[in-house]
Amino acid sequence: MIRFLKYFTVTFYMTFLLGCFSNYQSAYVNSGAGLRIRSAPKLSSEKMGTVPFKGEVKILEKDQKLTHIDGFENYWYKIKSEEGEGWVFGGYLSFKHPDFLPPGSNSYTGLVYNHPIQSIKLIRMHIINESLFLNLYQSDSKHIFAFLERKNKISENLTEWRVLHAITMDTLQKDEELLNRVSTECFTPGLDGKEVILAILKIQMRKTGVTIGNHYEMVLDKLKIRKAWTLSEDKLFLQPVVKTKGIECTIFDPGNQFKAISE
Incomplete structure (x- = not known):
């Protein structure tokens, strides 16, 4: 009987601890x-x-x-x-x-906020539609984040932002830049090509020495895209592009327009 009580007591204690x-x-x-x-x-x-x-x-x-x-x-x-x-x-x-998060998600994914996040600074905003935005934030010289965010106006004085997907961008290497969709449009190869909405790329251009009006004539020597993302079909996350070679881009420069394919 005593042995039974000891066994019962130990078993109960262990079950209690595991339950807690x-x-x-x-x-x-x-x-x-x-x-x-x-x-x-x-x-x-x-x-x-x-x-x-x-x-x-x-x-x-x-x-x-x-x-x-x-x-x-x-x-x-x-x-x-x-x-x-x-x-x-x-x-x-x-x-x-x-495994249940969008690819490459960082801890900002899922965040809902009503006031600007104090530790990061908005450096670029891209409007996808009236409620969906791709925003780039910088924390310091080494850390840039891309947020796919949904905007919801709660009231006249209150706007809610929901981070659908947040990723940490790689540190930019020499001569690399982030895709600016105002000056550069890129699409994945093929007839069903999707628009690239975020990319790390390198564009090498040079002046020919010839002037056209108030602008120098430019020549595009090289386009290389290291990483790229498209918008998922359901518009809920940034979809990484597996193969960046062959991405087709149009680059708009004052007085010029260039078409190039990523090496």
Whole structure:
């Protein structure tokens, strides 16, 4: 009887602990390089381990101070995982499994806000339609984000923005630029070509020395697109273009118009 009571007590205690632990909110690592666990909510603290990409963690606690790291403004979370217990930065966590997020999503995906995000600055706005926008934001010299956003006017004085898809742009290499759809139009190859709405590209042009009116005659020497995205059919996310070679572009320059195919 005593042995039974001991067994019952241990079993009940373990079930209680597991039940309590299962009540913690799950989150998933949304960084291809994994996410480091630290002993305290700061980058200078000791490294305790690394949770791999798509690894699940249980949220135990949230630090109350917003922190700015790698262009993201987020909180530190105390977590428990198979790799250990400690603190991780929330900018690389997602509360949805990465397999159920649009490709390349960062932690701004799904955000709904009514006031400008203080940690990032709008540097370019593209209007897709009256309620859908592709906006580029810069956090610092190294971090640029692309937001596919839906605008919803709640009232005369209140507008809600919903981030359908947010991605982190690669650092631009020498002579590269972000596609400006005002001066450059690009389409994927073929009769059913889709418009490229976002791209990292390199355009090399030179002056011939001849003037046309008030402008120099220009020659396009090279067009290379490193990364590109089109709008998904349902207009809910940015679809990566698998093969950028062969993308056809028209470049508008004062007094000139050039057609080119990406190398």
